[in-house]
Amino acid sequence: MSHAREQILQNLRMRQAATASSLQNYEDAPIYRNFESARQNPLQFFAQKLAALKGEFFHAKDEMTAAKILRESLNNFFSQTKIVDIAKLAARHRHPLLDRIFAADDWLSQNVPMIDGQKISSPDFADFMVGITAADFLVARTGSIVLSTATAGGRRLSVLPPFHIAIATMQQLVVSLDEALKIYHERGESKRSSYATIITGPSRTSDIEKILVLGAHGPKRLAVIVVGE
């Protein structure tokens, strides 16, 4: 290929160590002080972490309850913003878990459209105020949500709207990040999206005098609903 490529690689091979240094395998367990607490009660630990990060946590024992929580959450949000006509302000994507939850509640299925990201341009997308997505994993130790393009309806739905609601099941909850990354990597090429992101709390910045401000460019509010027992 290019001349620069050959040149750089040649420079790097000139003195490449002939050592037999091997790559260490390691796990999160002995590294992180809070690993053990997260392992003992992952859901509780996740809830605490998320709350400390100013995210909102909800636990629903089944899909019916999840639908109720989602509806209340949306109503609260819109009553705060004093917007009456909410018909096109919240959006969700196609996903089996979301489909089941929306099927359980008429109000939701009437008021929250299911969108096809392929058909919506970015400027139009920017009008949505709430993005409702599924997720790949919840990570208890750090209070993080891991999501990827395939499970979260693309890259934009979880970042453009000012309020992001992520919904996941109990089975998706893992203790630490190494577990989530390992499973994701082992999924294999065809099942891996082009994009994944680890979300830990609502968007924030401390660029001005180190003062913490929520809602810099990403969602100002973040809610997680965990479904199942």
Add this chain to the structure above:
Amino acid sequence: MGFFIFITFDILFPTIYFVLMSEASQFLARAAIKAGDEEHRLKIAKAIATYNTAVTATKANQFVDWQSARDLATAIKNYTLDHLADLLEQFEANFIARGGNVFWAATATEAANYVLQLAQQHQAKKVVKAKSMTTEEIHLNEKLEHAGIEVRESDLGELIVQLAGEKPYHIVTPAMHKTKAEISQLFQEKLAAPATASAEELTMIARRHLRQDYVTAGIGITGANFLIADAGAISMTENEGNGRLTMSCPPVHIVVAGIEKIIPRLTDLSLFLPLLATSGTGQEITCYNSIVFGPRRKDEDDGPEEMHVILLDNGRSQLYNRPQMRQVLRCIRCGACLNACPVFRTIGGHTYNVTYQGPIGAVISPHYNGLPQYQHLAFASSLCGACSDVCPVRIDLHHLILENRVEAIRQAPQNLFWRFAIRAYAWTMGSRRRLNLMRSFLQLGQPFLFLMDKHFKKRMPKLAEKTFAELWKENV
């Protein structure tokens, strides 16, 4: 007449002097001004105190043992450096297989030209950028703006320095040197925003200002914190969400990354993300850590149609081939060494006049920018070792600074005065008798020592009444 003198002595001469002065003497001039600027010192002291509190707590709360976490990260980075060429090729093969493009750039100019070429090819009128020091290193903004392409910095700190017409003050906290009042003033002037004393309102002004740019820009440009060999992916760390928007909305995504950013495995992120966040800002993990495996797949809802990763050498492979210096390529750009450095805290980031400030900058800048011009940075250190103590990947920064110093001295033209002075010093210190004689000599000069006060900008110390040897004899 008075006006003529004013023009000559206050404007003309200083200007000529400044132009003729070398980078090194300009550095000293800037440093002298900043060191005496009390307001600047207070601002930086306050920001770094906040940082220190958070970092100390997070190291203790998150890690069983911070020192062993550093050891582990160092070992993984050492393995990476031992196999750098292979891992880069592995990254390249995996990334290309997924439809991504890889461009190898030997120099900063090659990298910047490639981005410009892509922008012109796509007829982009506007690019939106997430924070990236590597793009600063290749002077990308100047290159694009010169060609008539609008560049929008989207990180809050970067936006502030861009609007102010400045360079980033600090590799992690670009606007560390600005107060709320100064930023409000700036936003009033440049964005016609209302005056405010609230950091939250200032952040919202920036949010509203940039909102449309993400969805209208033709190209999104980011850096990468890690290049992941086994996944053929890039990882980007941030808090604000501007990075996520930059790689989600525009139709083309360009990544500019140094070749040392490689880590071997996707799972290594479970160590490096918390490590970087802890050292960088004192968070356990930052708000967003995105992993991009390639451009949008056909079955996916959205994402850029095209993705390019530029692998930048720009002096790195030269550093790689010097056995003492190779370890500096372990750097993950957390900025901890800047915050720990007493020289950085005194003279401030802009005084360095390079992309990478502080101890890490003193080590790598001469090798990235052409040796002779920035060798003086190796002397902007007390060699106290605070930088090496905090480095999460255990780079022996202060010894590498010393290494650069040795090189600078070897290459500098011989200075006869210094050679004589150092020999005279060694000769004097070589015997007790001569040392005592020296003291008697200095005591004679003591009454006139105050004449030096002005030159050294401090009160010259008094010689002790008695020497240590005399006190020892009396008291022991």
